[in-house]
Amino acid sequence: MATQNTFDLATNDRALRCDTCGVRHKAACGALSQAEVFRLNEIAHHKFLPPGQMILSDHSEMNFFANIISGVVKLTKNLADGRQQIVGLQFPSDFLGRPFRTESPYNAEAVTEVHLCTYNKAQFERLVKEFEGFEHRLFQNTLDELDASREWMLLLGRKSATEKIASFLLMVSKRMEMVGCKGAVNPSQPSFTLPLSRAEIADFLGLTIETVSRQISNLKAQKIIGLQGNRVLTILDLPRLVQLTEIDHD
């Protein structure tokens, strides 16, 4: 999937309104009053991006912020020889962009189809200064992201391949909207579509594609998970999967 150039911010669709926004209560704008949301709405530009669309490039200038309305965005960092690490996964209601810097510290790329609510950087920063409590909310978001990234450091530095995969599947299942539980499946067996390819999972966990594939095949063979195609996954044995996130190596 070839990545494309950063999209043009100018072309936009203003038809969508904040008061009908699905992530309104969870996103940072949830901290705003009715009047403030109206002001924010005025500077909002909606974007619909195809999978693979580059949103931000490492070390390059960014001139906007965004909320994710739907879809999944990956934040990545690369070494010179092409090795890649996903350093963050962003889901609907997450905030995109690095305040107080002109250059992005990472790449951001649409993983699925993505619907963004974007704001011009300067305009947005003006509103942040003006709106009581808005920066506070963004600060809280950032602290949560920092906690999550430290959790991930523990995984990257100290967990085995099996533990990494189990942790990843549970993390994703928590954040993905579940697809309709068609059939007579047990409700304790959530089904969802993996947003990431095997290669992307590998880049997230610090593994290779092959190791990811083998680990997933393993879980399938043990009937801990089920797969319909490559992407649709059912957790068949949740307790066992939770166990696998941390195996005692005494």
Add this chain to the structure above:
Amino acid sequence: MATQNTFDLATNDRALRCDTCGVRHKAACGALSQAEVFRLNEIAHHKFLPPGQMILSDHSEMNFFANIISGVVKLTKNLADGRQQIVGLQFPSDFLGRPFRTESPYNAEAVTEVHLCTYNKAQFERLVKEFEGFEHRLFQNTLDELDASREWMLLLGRKSATEKIASFLLMVSKRMEMVGCKGAVNPSQPSFTLPLSRAEIADFLGLTIETVSRQISNLKAQKIIGLQGNRVLTILDLPRLVQLTEIDHD
């Protein structure tokens, strides 16, 4: 080095004043006015901790914040079987504590002797609300920490042992005060004392003690670094060390 219980916040030394504080301009309090610093000074309690002193415990309640005046603090996370990962290293002028949470998301432990300037949580949060621009500064700190932790995720997930060690030594050399360049050594050959033991370096880099030791011995044998004892390190060939932080594996 057995870790001790969290210290008692009540016993304190008020003799020290902010206006003579060595990290005043670099720390978060640098954003404050003269009058505000005076107010902050009133609630500050100074602490001098021995190496190994536990400062915060994962999942346990914290009732204070602190600035590091001198020394090094490690933030760690553990798995049930004892595997440990250092998820942050804090140096003088860094801020310690997790705003807007009652429970610490990690352990914090003094690595060297540490001089802290502590503040009661409730009192401090009151001043944060009151002082224009103080929260803003803390927000910026947090964003920088997040950037650093993502940089570290790239290292943990994708770098080889050699690259990890080289990156670590450069990172530490940047943040440690250099010891006097005694002798006729080239000024481009900085000397400093490693704040971490081999075991701690291993926990920081997601390696074992033995691998760390071997990698350091390697660098010494290649005359890229020099060692006086186990802790005092001289960078003999800076360009070569920088090269090693990222080796092309094409």
Add this chain to the structure above:
DNA sequence: CGTTGACTTGAACGATATCAAACAGGGTGG
């Protein structure tokens, strides 16, 4: 001196990477 703790070194092992090939599904053009 003998003990202790931190570090180093060596040898063998094993988890994960690497290399290579086969496989599956989806689209395209004949």
Add this chain to the structure above:
DNA sequence: CCACCCTGTTTGATATCGTTCAAGTCAACG
């Protein structure tokens, strides 16, 4: 409709880096 390719994934065989286990060194200290 089928043959073909294209891309993503799985599977197998082998190699390798880093771990594990086991001694051995060294300096500090009682």
